[in-house]
Amino acid sequence: MKTVCCIKRVPDTTTRVKVGAGGAAIDRAGVEYVVNPYDEYAIEAAVKLREQTNGECIAVCLGPPEATKDLRTALAMGADRAIHLVDENAETRDSFSTAKALADALRPLQFDVAFFGKQSIDADNYQVGTMVARLLGIPSASVVVGMEVQGNTVVCSRAVEGGVETIPLPVPCIVTCQKGINVPRYPALKGIMSAKKKPLESIPAPAISNRVVVSKMELPPPRPAGKVLKGDAAANAREVVRLLREEAKII
Amino acid sequence: MANCILAVGEVREGQLKKITWEVVSQAKRLGAALNQPVCALLIGSGVNDARKPGEYGAATVFVADDAKFARYSTDGYADVVAKVARECGACAVLLGATAMGKDLAPAVAVTLETGVAADVTALAVAGGEIAALRPVYAGKARVTVTVATAPFMATLRPNVFLPEAPNAGAPVEVVKVDVSGITPKAPVTLFAAAAGGKVDLAEASIVVSGGRGVKGKAEGDDQALHGQFQENYKLLENLAATLGAATGASRAVVDAGWKPHSFQVGQTGKTVSPNVYIACGISGAIQHLAGMSSSKVIVAVNKDPDAPIFQVANYGIVGDLFEVLPKLNEEFKKALG
Ligand SMILES: Cc1cc2nc3c(=O)[nH]c(=O)nc-3n(C[C@H](O)[C@H](O)[C@H](O)COP(=O)(O)OP(=O)(O)OC[C@H]3O[C@@H](n4cnc5c(N)ncnc54)[C@H](O)[C@@H]3O)c2cc1C
Numbered sequence: 235m236k237t238v239c240c241i242k243r244v245p246d247t248t249t250r251v252k253v254g255a256g257g258a259a260i261d262r263a264g265v266e267y268v269v270n271p272y273d274e275y276a277i278e279a280a281v282k283l284r285e286q287t288n289g290e291c292i293a294v295c296l297g298p299p300e301a302t303k304d305l306r307t308a309l310a311m312g313a314d315r316a317i318h319l320v321d322e323n324a325e326t327r328d329s330f331s332t333a334k335a336l337a338d339a340l341r342p343l344q345f346d347v348a349f350f351g352k353q354s355i356d357a358d359n360y361q362v363g364t365m366v367a368r369l370l371g372i373p374s375a376s377v378v379v380g381m382e383v384q385g386n387t388v389v390c391s392r393a394v395e396g397g398v399e400t401i402p403l404p405v406p407c408i409v410t411c412q413k414g415i416n417v418p419r420y421p422a423l424k425g426i427m428s429a430k431k432k433p434l435e436s437i438p439a440p441a442i443s444n445r446v447v448v449s450k451m452e453l454p455p456p457r458p459a460g461k462v463l464k465g466d467a468a469a470n471a472r473e474v475v476r477l478l479r480e481e482a483k484i485i
Numbered sequence: 486m487a488n489c490i491l492a493v494g495e496v497r498e499g500q501l502k503k504i505t506w507e508v509v510s511q512a513k514r515l516g517a518a519l520n521q522p523v524c525a526l527l528i529g530s531g532v533n534d535a536r537k538p539g540e541y542g543a544a545t546v547f548v549a550d551d552a553k554f555a556r557y558s559t560d561g562y563a564d565v566v567a568k569v570a571r572e573c574g575a576c577a578v579l580l581g582a583t584a585m586g587k588d589l590a591p592a593v594a595v596t597l598e599t600g601v602a603a604d605v606t607a608l609a610v611a612g613g614e615i616a617a618l619r620p621v622y623a624g625k626a627r628v629t630v631t632v633a634t635a636p637f638m639a640t641l642r643p644n645v646f647l648p649e650a651p652n653a654g655a656p657v658e659v660v661k662v663d664v665s666g667i668t669p670k671a672p673v674t675l676f677a678a679a680a681g682g683k684v685d686l687a688e689a690s691i692v693v694s695g696g697r698g699v700k701g702k703a704e705g706d707d708q709a710l711h712g713q714f715q716e717n718y719k720l721l722e723n724l725a726a727t728l729g730a731a732t733g734a735s736r737a738v739v740d741a742g743w744k745p746h747s748f749q750v751g752q753t754g755k756t757v758s759p760n761v762y763i764a765c766g767i768s769g770a771i772q773h774l775a776g777m778s779s780s781k782v783i784v785a786v787n788k789d790p791d792a793p794i795f796q797v798a799n800y801g802i803v804g805d806l807f808e809v810l811p812k813l814n815e816e817f818k819k820a821l822g
């Protein structure tokens with residue numbers, strides 16, 4: 235099968251966010267960037283399916299010039315080639331402008347299954363994969379924690395409140411990945427070496443205006459200093475329950 | 486012509502879910518600010534209580550009741566929402582930021598050629614325009630956004646927008662949606678309810694969460710550790726039972742294989758904003774805080790007085806959770822009994 239994985243370059247989870255000069259985005263100075271954690275599951279799923287079915291796996295990223303590094307990671311994990319839609323300000327695109335550019339890049343690939351992360355951990359939109367599916371007019375399942383391919387059907391398990399839904403998707407289709415779907419491999423040295431020689435095509439990302447417009451970014455208000463109780467467990471337990479009732483008025 | 490706020494409810498097995506009241510109530514508040522009536526939309530099969538959204542402020546309830554909607558389908562449900570949004574001239578479409586709403590909203594937005602403010606925690610109207618506040622970077626920052634296209638769309642974080650007091654006498658009109666032209670292409674074929682946990686983490690108003698500290702002094706092989714952890718975790722489950730709370734865990738616990746990933750709270754787990762979050766034996770790593778620091782009240786139990794969790798806790802108890810939790814349970818029982 236021909237598979238695709240879409241990956242995003244995002245600030246590392248340990249980043250302490252500072253608001254940048256414009257007041258509507260983060261200060262990128264000193265921030266370490268990584269492959270979005272959920273997209274590692276997307277890479278693994280795409281590579282595995284390609285291996286099982288002897289097809290081709292293409293990694294796609296809409297990102298700044300530095301994102302070639304992230305695409306090389308996908309190539310080192312087993313993708314065959316990569317497409318880089320270059321946009322210096324990828325971070326400030328909304329989910330639609332990203333999805334539209336990705337959909338246009340994916341359409342000519344004639345893939346069977348395209349994998350996305352369920353969510354990017356910077357924008358937290360949970361949207362791009364589902365939007366691309368809708369733009370391409372193909373079915374999708376999001377937050378997928380398990381997957382089995384039966385002929386031309388991808389049977390997905392999707393985590394929802396209180397249980398798991400089963401959704402069989404006819405190919406071509408889109409799957410957005412949640413932890414549980416697989417265990418991403420670490421790129422082996424051989425993979426890292428061969429990744430350098432694999433084709434990586436860079437093309438400018440089309441400009442598409444944002445529909446969701448950020449007017450302001452701020453840090454959450456600091457939490458008021460709390461009360462920390464030491465000493466006798468029983469007395470402290472009693473005091474906390476009292477505070478929850480009488481001060482916080484919540485129990 | 487924009488002439489209503491559309492609130493998309495949620496139906497499971499014919500029953501309306503709690504998020505419906507939150508979404509309809511917020512639509513009512515938005516409608517009051519914009520001088521627009523509220524329409525609710527229910528999609529399902531054998532939908533009960535179709536008039537009930539009226540009690541929370543809906544003037545009209547559109548019902549797409551058909552066997553083909555007994556289970557969720559992204560495309561089928563999205564077609565219904567888009568059709569109703571167009572027909573009722575919605576200037577805003579609100580959904581819950583639940584598994585269903587988060588999946589449905591982007592699909593609807595593509596059809597309506599608009600954008601979605603995701604997982605919103607506050608809505609305000611200024612100069613006739615709707616502005617939404619939403620957390621980003623898992624809550625490490627937040628942004629104010631507007632939607633440049635119409636209709637405005639947003640998914641609302643559960644537990645944040647409180648339901649109005651229901652008004653049983655409110656007049657309401659129920660309208661059947663003609664869904665004859667819609668055929669779901671990839672519906673859910675099976676729903677397997679999760680064993681155990683009665684209250685869902687993302688929906689719970691109280692969460693009791695355990696970290697590596699719940700392992701206690703347990704030693705041995707993987708199986709022994711696993712067994713001992715489950716035994717110790719009962720302290721949290723008992724507390725949760727007293728409070729009608731859901732139980733959660735840190736990633737350390739999930740990575741050790743002691744709890745499934747569905748329990749994980751944090752940047753790469755669930756984001757929760759309950760009324761009370763009780764963190765037991767959790768250090769408070771930045772990725773954990775990202776997922777729970779918007780809780781209204783945080784209670785922490787940790788034996789290390791320097792644990793970072795105490796920097797966000799409203800009420801902290803420095804102590805051994807094996808001593809503190811049984812006492813807390815006793816006190817809650819007394820208080821609630
Ligand atoms: C990419 C990435 C994503 C991550 N995402 C998440 C995430 O989503 N959620 C998450 O939780 N973590 C996440 N982490 C992991 C995070 O960095 C921490 O490692 C993790 O949260 C630690 O879990 P913990 O607090 O249970 O364990 P520890 O840090 O080991 O803390 C255990 C605590 O228990 C206390 N303790 C021990 N015994 C007792 C006792 N008897 N009584 C009372 N207190 C006791 C100790 O004092 C200590 O503070 C992520 C990490 C990375 C790199």
Ligand SMILES: Nc1ncnc2c1ncn2[C@@H]1O[C@H](COP(=O)(O)O)[C@@H](O)[C@H]1O
Nearest residue numbers: 240241296350351353354359360361362
């Ligand atoms: N700039 C991008 N380039 C490639 N894939 C992306 C990009 N942005 C988002 N995605 C994919 O869409 C998923 C969901 O992102 P989001 O809707 O932003 O939460 C991510 O996990 C990625 O798989």
